[in-house]
Amino acid sequence: xxxxxxxxxxxxxxxxxxxxxxxxxxxxxxxxxxxxxxxxxxxxxxxxxxxxxxxxxxxxxxxxxxxxxxxxxxxxxxxxxxxxxxxxxxxxxxxxxxxxxxxxxxxxxxxxxxxxxxxxxxxxxxxxxxxxxxxxxxxxxxxxxxxxxxxxxxxxxxxxxxxxxxxxxxxxxxxxxxxxxxxxxxxxxxxxxxxxxxxxxxxxxxxxxxxxxxxxxxxxxxxxxxxxxxxxxxxxxxxxxxxxxxxxxxxxxxxxxxxxxxxxxxxxxxxxxx
Amino acid sequence: xxxxxxxxxxxxxxxxxxxxxxxxxxxxxxxxxxxxxxxxxxxxxxxxxxxxxxxxxxxxxxxxxxxxxxxxxxxxxxxxxxxxxxxxxxxxxxxxxxxxx
Numbered sequence: 001x002x003x004x005x006x007x008x009x010x011x012x013x014x015x016x017x018x019x020x021x022x023x024x025x026x027x028x029x030x031x032x033x034x035x036x037x038x039x040x041x042x043x044x045x046x047x048x049x050x051x052x053x054x055x056x057x058x059x060x061x062x063x064x065x066x067x068x069x070x071x072x073x074x075x076x077x078x079x080x081x082x083x084x085x086x087x088x089x090x091x092x093x094x095x096x097x098x099x100x101x102x103x104x105x106x107x108x109x110x111x112x113x114x115x116x117x118x119x120x121x122x123x124x125x126x127x128x129x130x131x132x133x134x135x136x137x138x139x140x141x142x143x144x145x146x147x148x149x150x151x152x153x154x155x156x157x158x159x160x161x162x163x164x165x166x167x168x169x170x171x172x173x174x175x176x177x178x179x180x181x182x183x184x185x186x187x188x189x190x191x192x193x194x195x196x197x198x199x200x201x202x203x204x205x206x207x208x209x210x211x212x213x214x215x216x217x218x219x220x221x222x223x224x225x226x227x228x229x230x231x232x233x234x235x236x237x238x239x240x241x242x243x244x245x246x247x248x249x250x251x252x253x254x255x256x257x258x259x260x261x262x263x264x265x266x267x268x269x270x271x272x273x274x
Numbered sequence: 275x276x277x278x279x280x281x282x283x284x285x286x287x288x289x290x291x292x293x294x295x296x297x298x299x300x301x302x303x304x305x306x307x308x309x310x311x312x313x314x315x316x317x318x319x320x321x322x323x324x325x326x327x328x329x330x331x332x333x334x335x336x337x338x339x340x341x342x343x344x345x346x347x348x349x350x351x352x353x354x355x356x357x358x359x360x361x362x363x364x365x366x367x368x369x370x371x372x373x374x375x
Contacts, residue, residue: 082369112354114370121365145353153361174349200345206278238290240281 001247002269003229004254005029007106007135007169007187007216010057010068011049017219017226018064024230027251028067028267030258031057032106032135035077037221043087046074047094054098067267069258071105071135072096079110079119089122096130102261103127105135106169109147112139121154128160133261136168138175140194148175152182165260167214172196176204180212185257189218190228198232202239210248214257306330 002025010017010031021029031053033046040046053070061068072095074088095101107123109116127134139147151168155161163183171179171186172195179186188201196204201215217228225231229250236246258264265271280287308314314323333348341347357363 114364114367117364118369142352142354145350146356149356149358150360153358157361172349173343173346174353202280203345206280209278241278245278 001025001233001243001250002027003233003250004214004258005216005219005226005229006167006214006254006257007032007189007218008226009034009218009220010061011052012221013219013226015060015063018061018066021226022064022066024227026066026229027269028069028254028258029061030069030071030102030135030254032071032137033073033075034106034137034220035075039078039081041084043084043091046088047091050092050095054095054100058100065269067100067265069100069102069264070098071102073104073107073123074119075106076108076110076116076120076137076139079116080113082115082119085119086122089119089126092126093130096132097263099263099265101263102258103133103135103165105133105167106137107134108137109139109143109151112143112147112150117150117154120151121158124154124158124161128158131262132165133257134161134166136166138168138170140170144170144172145174149178152178155184156182164257167257169216170195170218171204173200173204176208176213180208185212185214185253187214187216189216190232191218191224193223198228198235201232202235202241205236205241205245205249206239210245210253212253213249214253215249302334 005021005026006029008029008031010029033049033053036049040049050072053072057070058068072092074085079085092104104123104127107120109120124134126132136151138144138151148168148171155166167185167187168179169187170189176186188204189195190198190201195218205213215229215232217224217226219226219228233246233250282290309327329352333351336347336351337344
């Protein structure tokens with residue numbers, strides 16, 4: 001089954017993963033700007049990173065017939081440095097005309113601190129001013145519920161934000177309901193130990209239905225599987241669910257959400273099916 | 275809440291899930307044995323091990339309660355509390371200059 005991986009950090013993966021993704025049916029993926037594993041020191045470090053996201057990675061993906069999209073931000077872990085964050089926010093518009101950029105992300109909270117919240121609000125303001133989609137990282141583990149509720153509070157306070165333009169990612173059993181009830185898209189991340197599994201994601205689809213739900217691998221430099229979305233497809237088939245319902249989660253919903261970006265271009269294989 | 279249940283019969287589902295459940299329970303049992311052998315849940319480390327062990331035991335009790343949302347309840351058990359008044363209390367005071375710049 002053709003699928004999108006809406007959240008995967010290919011900058012940290014070898015080309016072998018592109019080869020695997022292509023063979024498993026991935027037609028396109030989107031890569032949010034994330035934490036490199038260390039705190040970057042300057043705005044130029046981010047400028048180089050955004051160049052890699054918007055130029056090099058799309059070319060690397062194209063070699064395997066995969067369309068690569070990206071998102072731009074300074075991530076929540078580095079948002080404690082408000083001065084650097086504001087320099088990065090001021091620089092982001094330099095890249096907003098790149099054809100593969102979908103919007104602002106993955107913004108969010110990490111330890112739910114005041115500085116993180118301030119930088120999150122300023123990212124939301126940037127997205128609103130430039131009419132960009134937003135992809136949101138919700139915190140890990142014990143911080144997730146509190147952080148998700150705080151994020152929803154901050155989004156609700158900005159009347160310029162259209163809920164259909166926002167994907168709240170890494171939802172789990174205790175956060176998926178408030179996200180869906182608020183009208184946002186909800187992403188389930190299939191990542192070992194700290195996030196969800198294909199089985200629990202299938203449970204959530206069974207409980208809430210496939211509307212506005214997506215799944216992703218969030219593959220990065222830690223233990224993670226680029227085949228997470230196919231694992232979900234397999235689990236859903238094992239449970240006897242229809243191809244139509246599975247396809248809605250792994251293909252139709254991501255396509256519908258990405259299509260809301262003013263720069264969105266269909267992957268070649270979908271634009272030229274002959 | 276929309277419900278799109280699995281197409282497996284209850285018997286098929288139980289057959290499928292029994293051995294994985296047994297395996298996960300065994301892993302947990304072995305983990306608790308390992309922690310006890312190491313004295314890892316006692317009052318050392320400022321008591322944080324003891325409080326986290328208590329959380330684990332609370333979670334295990336939740337498993338036996340007759341609810342259909344055990345996963346959600348256990349997630350909440352391991353979560354920091356949310357205070358609906360956080361926004362007004364925090365953002366009025368601006369950037370936290372003790373951290374970052």
